[in-house]
Amino acid sequence: MVCGYLRGVSDVSGKRILLASPRGYCAGVDRAVDAVEKALDLYGPPIYVRKEIVHNRYVVQTLSRRGAIFVEETHEVPEGARVVFSAHGVSPQVHEEAAQRGLSTIDATCPLVTKVHKEAVRFAKQDYDIILVGHEGHEEVEGTYGEAPDHIQIVGTPDEVDNVVVRDPEKVVWLSQTTLSVDETMETVRRLRERFPMLMDPPSDDICYATQNRQEVVKTIAPQADLMIVVGSANSSNSVRLVEVALDAGAKAAYRIDEAAELDLAWLDGVETVGITSGASVPDILVREVIERLQSLGFGEAEEVRTRTETITFALPRNLRQALKREGADAEDATGRRTPGPDHTC
Numbered sequence: 001m002v003c004g005y006l007r008g009v010s011d012v013s014g015k016r017i018l019l020a021s022p023r024g025y026c027a028g029v030d031r032a033v034d035a036v037e038k039a040l041d042l043y044g045p046p047i048y049v050r051k052e053i054v055h056n057r058y059v060v061q062t063l064s065r066r067g068a069i070f071v072e073e074t075h076e077v078p079e080g081a082r083v084v085f086s087a088h089g090v091s092p093q094v095h096e097e098a099a100q101r102g103l104s105t106i107d108a109t110c111p112l113v114t115k116v117h118k119e120a121v122r123f124a125k126q127d128y129d130i131i132l133v134g135h136e137g138h139e140e141v142e143g144t145y146g147e148a149p150d151h152i153q154i155v156g157t158p159d160e161v162d163n164v165v166v167r168d169p170e171k172v173v174w175l176s177q178t179t180l181s182v183d184e185t186m187e188t189v190r191r192l193r194e195r196f197p198m199l200m201d202p203p204s205d206d207i208c209y210a211t212q213n214r215q216e217v218v219k220t221i222a223p224q225a226d227l228m229i230v231v232g233s234a235n236s237s238n239s240v241r242l243v244e245v246a247l248d249a250g251a252k253a254a255y256r257i258d259e260a261a262e263l264d265l266a267w268l269d270g271v272e273t274v275g276i277t278s279g280a281s282v283p284d285i286l287v288r289e290v291i292e293r294l295q296s297l298g299f300g301e302a303e304e305v306r307t308r309t310e311t312i313t314f315a316l317p318r319n320l321r322q323a324l325k326r327e328g329a330d331a332e333d334a335t336g337r338r339t340p341g342p343d344h345t346c
Helices: 027-043 058-064 091-101 110-127 139-144 160-163 184-197 209-224 236-249 284-296 320-325
Strands: 016-021 049-050 067-070 082-085 104-107 129-134 152-155 171-175 228-230 254-259 273-276 303-306
Touching: 016 209, 016 284, 027 049, 027 058, 027 082, 027 110, 027 320, 091 104, 110 129, 110 139, 110 171, 129 139, 129 184, 139 152, 152 228, 160 184, 171 184, 184 209, 184 236, 209 228, 209 236, 209 303, 228 236, 228 284, 236 254, 236 273, 273 284
Parallel strands: 016 273, 016 303, 049 067, 049 082, 082 104, 129 152, 129 171, 228 254, 228 273
Antiparallel strands: none
């Protein structure tokens, strides 16, 4: 499907916009944001959210205006209150703290992150040394690490591989954060395998389908782009990676912005072709505003460049689904399938 603002091709000026597809909201983000919105509708404000529900400033501000209260740690939530855990996941310790405080929890962890958590638990039970490729301090990495801290080492870059020490080189497995650069992760794994030839791969790819798809279409657009604009927040790992991917793939310049107001006119000097994409936590309204801003400066209609069509959706958290059903709310069909929100990327 082509979004409503894709009405044609570039104008006679030759200044064109190449719009990446897929882009924006992935299934896990759509589910998490929907979970907070449904909880606010069902229970009324306040609904507490541990950390940012997803890494996007606009989303957090919008939900805050509706009555969501974002906190950094579980102890900031009043005893007995209702709290949503973010899409990035939490450690078992956080679940324990919530239970001790009598909190009603809604776990909006992306199912693809939950998969990595389960892999970590399984390999730890089998007494493997686990190399977790990811960025130390990122919420997703903290949550996965918390599943098996005695078995996991975090490796952030290929250069850190030399510091890895394992007990048995024949019992080593690697897992990864879901939002990394595919190319850099594979380079890290290559270097790990040089050191540990018996290194085991995860049962299935840990880098999520949406991260890979967004990087793939950027690689297609970048060689044609004088400028690549990535819409996304600074703390969004996958958005930051898209800038790096664009530059590596041949874009002459690439910048990340949160919104159209941050577009620097100096970037457009001599630019004929602008590529636009957005990170997996970005609602499409922010992309539309960037397109409108560029069109006001003489660029033509956006031309969609599609490399994949995404159809994945995830059911809402079970306890929220059950509560909605009791109240007669029609959140999803009998199979758990959901219709993505109205601002889900086309």
